């Protein structure tokens with residue numbers, strides 16, 4: 001079997017092979033763009049071919065920027081379009097492609113790779129661990145009143161007042177636009193948002209230009225509620241559609257919590273719908289707590305989203321910011337790439353130094369588990385309790401929890 005990168009001439013073969021691997025028939029072109037294949041970077045696509053030249057496997061990667069805890073923006077590969085024809089599965093084609101791809105990424109000097117997994121059992125063996133999580137919040141519209149905030153209530157004991165639809169309750173304005181009327185507003189608002197949100201990925205201009213991906217990028221019909229601040233500057237949007245009595249929100253992008261609340265209040269106030277479904281709500285999002293009736297919101301589709309793979313442990317650990325000072329010795333195994341390293345992580349004033357050491361380890365872990373911890377979305381103590389990470393003394397897990405924690409939970413809602 002041969003694995004080689006593609007050229008522009010291979011594009012149709014590559015896309016046909018991906019479709020066949022996923023059990024789809026070839027797509028007919030969509031008027032005005034919208035094929036997410038259009039954003040593929042040909043030189044980052046791999047084809048696996050049999051000895052007689054038949055294409056049987058595909059893998060690719062997009063060039064994104066990832067926001068780390070503390071706000072550093074780093075280049076990452078967004079692995080995608082991974083597929084093997086049903087006729088050639090379980091013969092090691094994927095493993096061969098992953099080995100080639102990880103080698104290529106390291107050779108490019110990248111220290112992180114990310115992906116969205118079609119099935120959870122596939123990618124742990126290649127060193128990827130689930131690192132961000134997401135869910136869907138469904139709110140019954142007739143129970144959707146938001147509670148008034150209590151933080152500034154000096155008495156501290158007043159009853160919750162329902163404020164749904166209360167005029168002037170939120171600062172700024174909301175305008176409903178059609179997708180085609182939005183110009184570059186969505187791209188600009190999204191870009192400002194993702195730079196401050198750990199775990200968020202850039203959406204390169206090319207994606208918006210080509211209308212690649214899912215709403216609100218794609219040409220699928222959607223209403224867009226654009227929020228503007230008191231100076232008229234757009235600082236949030238929600239993309240949504242109404243069908244069969246349900247208002248479904250693809251994504252709510254907000255510069256801060258107050259803008260999110262204003263958009264949520266607007267969406268929850270719609271007549272003629274029985275429920276409002278917010279997709280991509282991260283765990284512990286305050287919206288659930290803002291409902292006057294806590295049980296009016298039901299969380300479903302609670303699942304992993306972004307998986308992270310460290311390609312260079314010191315490079316990755318020194319790139320993110322750290323919330324407290326401390327020292328931790330990590331013994332990290334990377335079975336797929338045959339690597340093993342022991343590192344002293346020393347954090348001072350938010351920055352880490354990470355150097356090889358032969359000191360006794362605090363934690364022993366697989367690189368996939370380090371991927372899960374890296375963005376702060378998974379507590380080390382959880383993986384110790386699960387039996388995946390070994391803590392060598394009683395205080396190791398608590399120390400690691402304090403170090404890996406982030407002020408803002410990581411979240412990613414880009415689909416690729």
Ligand SMILES: CC(=O)SCCNC(=O)CCNC(=O)[C@H](O)C(C)(C)COP(=O)(O)OP(=O)(O)OC[C@H]1O[C@@H](n2cnc3c(N)ncnc32)[C@H](O)[C@@H]1OP(=O)(O)O
Nearest residue numbers: 021080081082083084089090091092093094095115118121
């Ligand atoms: C980032 C993305 O693009 S996600 C999309 C992934 N693609 C899909 O889901 C499309 C449909 N599925 C496929 O195309 C294929 O089944 C693939 C790509 C998932 C696997 O390709 P294969 O060539 O069969 O994998 P390969 O033979 O290299 O398997 C390697 C190991 O993974 C295991 N494995 C592969 N696929 C799966 C799976 N879906 N579930 C559980 N284990 C799996 C194999 O059993 C094997 O285990 P072993 O090393 O212990 O023997």
